Amino acid sequence: MAHVNVSLMPVLFVPHGGGPLPLLNDANHHQLRDFLSSVGGQIPMPKAILLITAHWEEAQVTLSSHPHPGMLFDYYGFPPEAYKLSYPAPGNPELAEKIAxxxxxSGIAVKLDNQRAFDHGTFVPLKLMYPEANIPVVQMSLVQHLDPRAHIAIGEALASLRQQGVLIVGSGMSFHNMRAFFSSDPKVLPRSQEFDDWLTQVLxxxxxxxxxxxxxxxxxxxARFSHPREEHLLPLHVCFGAASSESPKAIQAFSGVLLNTAISGYLWP
Structure with missing residues (x-):
């Protein structure tokens, strides 16, 4: 991976996989697990993390502000160990206030939520990236309207956090079609690759x-085959907005195959 600008924290978009499976040694997730386990060591150590999760939508931007968030097991049908996972990283109410x-x-409506726990869009990638759980984390929701222009604007408003040691992480999926994940159609992989190639070229x-x-x-x-609903894509729009003024070109930090679909992760150095 290319060297990052040491005066600015990078911005990172990661695919977080299927539910808790990256943490359960699932064979389909080995490529993604290896990436998530290594990427944290390849960028400067952040003072704090702002994570935009695909698994939280509100009427306006909402930030977690509990000093010690709990765990939200927002999935079902997995083995018992999936409900015993922990990620005891602290929150950072002061940072949440600053972000607000x-x-x-920038004229963007925002509220704080002092009850919100870490959902799997947050604890799955961070447990692999920073297993010590010693970096404060603030979670940020998407806005329910899922407007791409508005989510880029949200990121643009947050760009200055990069100068303050805050790692901005978008956690979603570059491809997210649940039916396709479990399809035997041989056209799924090339169709997903078409969107992945377009996205990578743009970024x-x-x-x-x-x-x-x-x-x-x-x-x-x-596009709509890859994202029948765009909640897993829009964390990337926030990342783009936060990064684009100082780091217009991203690096394709990860390229792999998950359940016969092409997926990617991106880093703006």
């Missing part, structure tokens, strides 16, 4: 119209 101030200054080549392309992502090849 940045958003308000890594950073044409001048990258922002407009992400806003109009539904026009991409196999």
């Amino acid at each position: 101030s940045l958003l308000k200054a 890594t080549l950073a044409p001048h119209h990258a922002k407009s392309q992400l806003i109009e992502w539904q026009s991409a090849p196999e």
